[in-house]
Amino acid sequence: MKDTKGGEPMGGTVRLTAAQAMMRWLSVQVTEEGTRFIEGVWAIFGHGNVAGVGEALHRYSEVLPTWRGQNEQTMAHAAIAYAKTKRRRRAHAVTSSIGPGSTNMVTAAALAHVNRLPVLFICGDVFANRRPDPVLQQIEDFDEGTVSANDCFRPVTRYFDRITRPEHVLTALPRALRTMTDPVDCGPVCLAFCQDVQAEAFDYPAAFFEPRVWRIRRPEPDPVEVAAVVDAIKAAKAPVIVSGGGVLYSGAEELLADFAARRNIPILETQAGKGATSFEHPMNFGSPGVTGSDCGNAACEAADLVIGVGTRFQDFTTGSWTVFANPERRLVSINVHGYDALKHGALGVVGDAKVTLEKIDAALGQTRFAAADARARSDWHAAVAKVTAAPAKDANKLPSDAQVIGALQRVATEHTVAMCAAGTMPGALQVLWQAAKGGYHMEYGYSCMGYEIAGAMGIKLAAPDREVICFVGDGSYMMANSELATAVMRRVPFTIVLTDNRGYGCINRLQQECGGAEFNNMYKDANVEVQPEIDFVAHAASMGAHAEKAAGIADLEAKIVAARGRDIPSVIVIDTEAVSGTGAGGHWWDVAVPQVGGPERLIKARERYDANAALQRVFN
Numbered sequence: 001m002k003d004t005k006g007g008e009p010m011g012g013t014v015r016l017t018a019a020q021a022m023m024r025w026l027s028v029q030v031t032e033e034g035t036r037f038i039e040g041v042w043a044i045f046g047h048g049n050v051a052g053v054g055e056a057l058h059r060y061s062e063v064l065p066t067w068r069g070q071n072e073q074t075m076a077h078a079a080i081a082y083a084k085t086k087r088r089r090r091a092h093a094v095t096s097s098i099g100p101g102s103t104n105m106v107t108a109a110a111l112a113h114v115n116r117l118p119v120l121f122i123c124g125d126v127f128a129n130r131r132p133d134p135v136l137q138q139i140e141d142f143d144e145g146t147v148s149a150n151d152c153f154r155p156v157t158r159y160f161d162r163i164t165r166p167e168h169v170l171t172a173l174p175r176a177l178r179t180m181t182d183p184v185d186c187g188p189v190c191l192a193f194c195q196d197v198q199a200e201a202f203d204y205p206a207a208f209f210e211p212r213v214w215r216i217r218r219p220e221p222d223p224v225e226v227a228a229v230v231d232a233i234k235a236a237k238a239p240v241i242v243s244g245g246g247v248l249y250s251g252a253e254e255l256l257a258d259f260a261a262r263r264n265i266p267i268l269e270t271q272a273g274k275g276a277t278s279f280e281h282p283m284n285f286g287s288p289g290v291t292g293s294d295c296g297n298a299a300c301e302a303a304d305l306v307i308g309v310g311t312r313f314q315d316f317t318t319g320s321w322t323v324f325a326n327p328e329r330r331l332v333s334i335n336v337h338g339y340d341a342l343k344h345g346a347l348g349v350v351g352d353a354k355v356t357l358e359k360i361d362a363a364l365g366q367t368r369f370a371a372a373d374a375r376a377r378s379d380w381h382a383a384v385a386k387v388t389a390a391p392a393k394d395a396n397k398l399p400s401d402a403q404v405i406g407a408l409q410r411v412a413t414e415h416t417v418a419m420c421a422a423g424t425m426p427g428a429l430q431v432l433w434q435a436a437k438g439g440y441h442m443e444y445g446y447s448c449m450g451y452e453i454a455g456a457m458g459i460k461l462a463a464p465d466r467e468v469i470c471f472v473g474d475g476s477y478m479m480a481n482s483e484l485a486t487a488v489m490r491r492v493p494f495t496i497v498l499t500d501n502r503g504y505g506c507i508n509r510l511q512q513e514c515g516g517a518e519f520n521n522m523y524k525d526a527n528v529e530v531q532p533e534i535d536f537v538a539h540a541a542s543m544g545a546h547a548e549k550a551a552g553i554a555d556l557e558a559k560i561v562a563a564r565g566r567d568i569p570s571v572i573v574i575d576t577e578a579v580s581g582t583g584a585g586g587h588w589w590d591v592a593v594p595q596v597g598g599p600e601r602l603i604k605a606r607e608r609y610d611a612n613a614a615l616q617r618v619f620n
């Protein structure tokens with residue numbers, strides 16, 4: 001029965017194509033604040049989505065905007081950075097044609113999966129009716145008729161569905177939104193949308209298109225688990241808190257800062273958690289592990305209780321499980337997912353970080369620990385000041401990455417966000433960057449080269465009032481830079497600091513630490529006929545960005561400040577040296593060194609490796 005009121009079908013059914021139904025439905029899924037959960041859709045069209053999804057996006061463009069990018073992977077990076085900046089409360093969709101457009105996004109899906117961030121992949125798929133088989137870009141599996149290129153998304157999405165009938169939209173879409181708005185399961189969703197089905201009509205129930213509010217719930221912890229953790233904290237003498245991304249997603253920043261201050265518990269921030277507590281907070285001891293601060297790692301080594309809050313305990317955080325070295329130490333993990341809460345033999349509490357901390361706090365009474373080592377903390381700040389200080393005026397050598405960070409530090413405000421993903425800078429920033437609250441965005445779950453520029457655009461779209469500083473190495477820039485053109489077109493301003501050290505500096509250092517010869521990382525050690533002279537300024541300028549080269553650290557500072565007035569991205573290229581790395585802090589990282597073979601440096605490296613590996617403690 002068709003029931004119309006004021007021209008709009010009500011109560012009965014609405015005849016739409018499956019793609020039209022999808023876009024219409026997405027346009028009315030809202031957050032508690034009343035904004036669309038899926039703000040809009042990044043799109044590159046091909047035969048697998050132009051006629052179905054493309055037509056539908058055009059039809060609903062007033063209520064669900066479409067944005068054109070340059071590469072499916074980097075469009076998805078922008079989407080992911082947007083969702084991370086919005087603390088998973090809003091997201092973007094990305095649509096691709098079938099085949100290469102889709103598989104271009106598999107890396108981005110993995111990135112979102114590791115980082116537990118919501119993004120909706122709407123991938124064109126082969127014909128459900130199989131009439132034109134094999135359609136252009138169909139991979140054809142010899143053994144399985146239902147396999148398509150989109151099956152690559154299965155291990156890297158939290159929900160995967162293939163829409164092979166128009167009515168599948170009725171079940172697939174609510175499941176997709178459920179996954180993206182669930183704090184426990186939150187992650188990427190792939191809806192593989194058969195291209196013929198996109199265009200097929202169906203009589204959808206009109207009620208399906210009623211607006212729906214998606215509230216992010218706060219799971220309460222089990223009281224017995226809370227009590228066990230409270231007992232463990234009361235029994236401890238020297239606890240530390242490892243503060244991860246979950247603190248930000250649950251909005252537990254203030255509570256955690258206050259909890260730590262009242263009870264004298266040092267906070268160590270992971271890459272995902274950095275910036276939850278301002279660096280000025282007296283209990284902020286920097287970072288733990290491989291890219292840890294000296295005072296932070298000293299606190300970790302002495303700790304008899306490690307309290308993880310919203311952390312996955314990845315190897316950088318734990319120094320591959322060597323940094324929490326006290327033989328008496330126990331591990332507590334507060335996490336919204338049991339998978340993380342029970343890792344490595346931890347005493348776990350499954351629950352929202354904020355609610356769980358509130359309950360632990362209430363039950364702890366007056367528990368307060370001996371004053372943390374304020375001297376170690378101030379010594380650390382002095383060490384940071386030393387490596388980040390501006391070079392002497394007459395210094396006739398290239399600046400280090402640490403000095404580049406120092407330049408930003410001196411001109412930064414409370415609005416500045418430093419962002420990065422791969423290379424030397426993530427470690428250097430975690431150790432050295434003194435972040436104001438909310439002033440840090442690092443993709444270090446997947447550490448994906450090429451996230452940086454598109455990611456910076458995504459941050460700026462989510463937080464227009466922030467000054468976004470994107471650190472990118474020459475290697476990452478070469479891997480993916482083309483969303484710079486998108487940012488120019490869309491007038492999304494941010495500042496890129498491109499550190500050109502002529503190669504993969506961080507991996508070159510790692511190679512040597514592992515006893516290897518310098519090989520295939522820096523251009524000087526690569527199999528090339530001529531050494532490249534890549535003009536990054538000209539390259540970035542060709543896409544319409546404001547681009548210039550900084551003559552040195554003082555000039556870099558001036559250029560960062562000058563960029564603030566522009567409405568387009570600014571790219572500041574600076575030549576840097578590749579030897580120093582982070583320059584301070586640090587801890588062992590498990591990267592396996594060959595067990596047999598020479599030369600001497602390799603044998604020595606393996607001896608060091610064995611000695612460190614013997615210190616690993618992988619179970620509580």
Ligand SMILES: Cc1ncc(C[n+]2csc(CCOP(=O)(O)OP(=O)(O)O)c2C)c(N)n1
Nearest residue numbers: 422423424449473474475476503504505506
């Ligand atoms: C997609 C991808 N490929 C490879 C790596 C491994 N990797 C990590 S950092 C790096 C080199 C980065 O070079 P650059 O951006 O120039 O930074 P630098 O260390 O020289 O400052 C490589 C190859 C990665 N993280 N991501």
Ligand SMILES: [Mg+2]
Nearest residue numbers: 473474503505
């Ligand atoms: Mg480099």
